[in-house]
Amino acid sequence: MKIIQSALAGTLESSDLLVKIEPNEKLEIVINSDVNKQFGQQIRQVVEETLAQLNVDNGLIIIDDKGALDCVITARVQSAVLRATKEQAQWSQLI
């Protein structure tokens, strides 16, 4: 999927995360987390897997994480990507 516009998903509330996506030539992921030391690597892995599942290989993905669970991270990244690509979600394939 091609990232064609900026998009947001999520919040800055505790246990949530804010995902910002912008068009970018290559794929670049920046993670800013309260729990970066313990979970930074795991968060990155969840984000990368979610993006791979959606066939996203471009875009600047900025994550402000407030200690969200993996399932929340996946959901927020999916919403942000779908908003940034203007594509209809194929939910049966995502769940």
Add this chain to the structure above:
Amino acid sequence: MIQLTFKTLSSIKDQAVLDSIKNLLQSVDLNLDPQIDNFIIGLFEQQIIACAGLDHNVIKCVAVHPNYQGSSVTLSLIQQVIELAHDKGLYHLFLYTKPENIDLFKACGFYPIVELNNTITLMENTPVGISHYCQSLIKERKPDTCGAIVMNANPFTNGHLYLTEQAAKQVDWLYIFVVSEDASLFSADVRYRLVKEGVRHLSNVTVLPGSPYIISKATFPSYFLKEQTLIEQSYMAIDLLIFRQYIAPALSIAKRFVGTEPHSEVTNAYNHAMMDWLQSENKSTSPIIEVIEIARVRHADEVISASRVRSLLMQKKYQDVHALVPPSTWAYIEQHYVIKNQ
């Protein structure tokens, strides 16, 4: 944790509301900024205990009542502002705050760009904004001694042309940044194109579109206020420090050229600020940039300026305009103004 109710105010007509916002700002040593077009207020038991203003893509006047300060109130407040900006199609956001609050806003996803004398800091909501911009500049980098001119060129005149030709003689390579904020009579695209066409005959000049980091509503909001002479020294300093610390090093710019400014108070003040913030050793640890002021070229005993051209356009004195602009600008004006008015 307290539950706040948030409201967006696009213009504040209620004097009582305005007064409580002013009081709230005062309690954290801030004044109301007249350029704010939207306020988010946070209410608790019918009292305004938090507020944040949005001026185009810049968040300012953020205050939380001292009794309710804590990161969760600030987080929800900033969250509201981010969503408001998002609804307006503004994604790249800037934020002014005092340096002691940097950590608080880092937690909201903002990253510091420059700090001014422990008084004010400009932050942006991306960790890679300014660095990505500098990387894009580095692609344009030329060897040897480089100079720069930042111009609005509203529109490009013989005055700009003269300044460019004089500057290009004094350096190996010259970069022209065309202010990209769309707040002028001529649109950013047109201004950029006319500058490009106007300097095509010079072989050592690169014209670059501006960015939010050069004389934009984020770095220098008072530049875009036409009717008002309020000049914010700190905004000029922020704009010039970004130039000195990020833009100039990316392109090895050692000189910045500027025309003398006899008319506009804002531009004249900016020229003076430039001498100070770019040239003083003690203003920044980044290398100094020599500021070279070039006397404006005259026509019929008056200096040529874009504002004079605009005023002649308004008066439909097209033949007078013709004498002040290069052929490329004239071609555009002839097509869009002269014919339209016949």
